[in-house]
Amino acid sequence: MPFRFFVSFGMLKKFRLETVIPASPTEVYKAWLNSESHAAMTGGSPAIINDEVGKPFAAHNAYLWGKNLVLEPHSKIIQSWRTTGFKSTDEDSEIEINFENHEKGTLLTLTHSKVPEQEAHVEQGWVTHYFEPMIAYFGDK
Template sequence: MEFTLKTTIKATAKQIYKAWLSTQGHTKMTGGVAFISDKVGDSFTAWGDHIKGKNLVLEPYHKIVQSWRGSDFKNTDEDSQIEIILNEIEAETELTLNHTNTPEDKDSEHYVEGWKRHYFEPMKAYFEFKK
């Protein structure tokens, strides 16, 4: 199963990219504890080990591709994958999220709501407050 989400955040692509790929930034912008780096091949955790994955492709300030595995995945489930595309438009950045290979036994709305509630909403608040 796969889906695509888009949102606009009042921040530069560089600010979002750097925050996503740093332990301190990711933790602050989402409110969930994360350990992450900006190196291809490095593993990461987010939301206190609820999410685990690996950085697969990193194109500074434009694209992030990561394997993504939730703690609710079954042992037999393959890792899902996220692709984040950052497109800066004036003082804002359009973030496009493509999430592929999510477990078939989960409703896609479960993941869509999770992205909105645990990422997009706190990210918007974080960058708005940071201004």
């Protein structure tokens, strides 16, 4: 079960989740930025992922999409991020994913900021659609 940290700034939310993935930071980072691996490690829904700064991505049948803002190989990814549930007037939210060595693989810390109030459910979505399937995917390798 991931650690949770939650802060509210009026109508925008920010939260941080942590979990341990049974693979090296290099393996997890590379899988996150590869279309086939990203789809496989998150349950099989199609993903179009780019591994270059400034390039767009989409995952889970284009339910979510954004752009790569910062890529620090094998240690950090920062992306703009939104879902089909965002209002057209909502600004993009932002995710920061940090990958650190851990005795059991990778300590993955995800901070999601500027989340519109109506999309607060995405916090649980990270656990259900990313962390749990990733643990199973890498644990089976």
